[in-house]
Amino acid sequence: MDKNTKEKKNRKCIAGTNVPVSRVAVTSVVLALLLGLLAFAIAVFSAKPYDVKDGQVDVYKVTSTIYSHAIVAAMPETISGYDNGEEVKFYIEVNDKYNSKTDDPIEQYRVYYYNKDGKKLIASNGIYRGNTETMYPLIGFFIAGMNSLKVLQKVIIAVFVVLIVVSVALLGYLIYLIVKVKKDKDYHKKLNPNK
Numbered sequence: 001m002d003k004n005t006k007e008k009k010n011r012k013c014i015a016g017t018n019v020p021v022s023r024v025a026v027t028s029v030v031l032a033l034l035l036g037l038l039a040f041a042i043a044v045f046s047a048k049p050y051d052v053k054d055g056q057v058d059v060y061k062v063t064s065t066i067y068s069h070a071i072v073a074a075m076p077e078t079i080s081g082y083d084n085g086e087e088v089k090f091y092i093e094v095n096d097k098y099n100s101k102t103d104d105p106i107e108q109y110r111v112y113y114y115n116k117d118g119k120k121l122i123a124s125n126g127i128y129r130g131n132t133e134t135m136y137p138l139i140g141f142f143i144a145g146m147n148s149l150k151v152l153q154k155v156i157i158a159v160f161v162v163l164i165v166v167s168v169a170l171l172g173y174l175i176y177l178i179v180k181v182k183k184d185k186d187y188h189k190k191l192n193p194n195k
Contacts, residue, residue, distance in 0.1 A: 072109075084130070
């Protein structure tokens with residue numbers, strides 16, 4: 001006997017068939033995991049991550065922590081504006097003193113910049129009031145973050161489609177194995193009608 005024949009004999013098959021138990025088990029487990037992952041993704045991405053106020057989206061009241069963390073991660077480290085011809089660089093950080101029960105949602109982020117002396121100054125509520133200009137850097141951070149999320153969304157959709165295709169292929173393979181088990185059992189019943 002060669003090595004392959006011994007390995008085939010040593011494999012545990014479903015009773016009355018030539019279908020290995022491990023093949024069915026592994027396919028079933030992988031399919032179950034993929035379906036669970038897809039169900040989780042559908043639940044997360046179908047959640048409403050914002051509030052609607054007077055028919056308008058209230059962008060500051062992001063209720064889903066997954067979305068708000070993704071937005072923060074997608075924001076650029078700095079954005080720039082000009083006040084009286086001089087560049088002002090803005091930075092954003094999470095306000096560690098934010099209290100969701102007493103503070104406005106806009107206060108969970110802190111926009112700051114440095115003056116000519118290198119002193120860190122906070123742009124109150126994300127609004128910069130300079131010598132000649134008033135700028136809204138927090139909105140700029142949100143817009144830049146949303147643009148980055150659009151790219152990420154396309155990647156997630158592509159991965160989602162691949163997962164669906166793989167799930168359908170695994171389901172087809174599992175159906176093939178089940179049909180093979182049935183046919184093998186019917187064949188063995190015909191050969192051994194007494195069993």
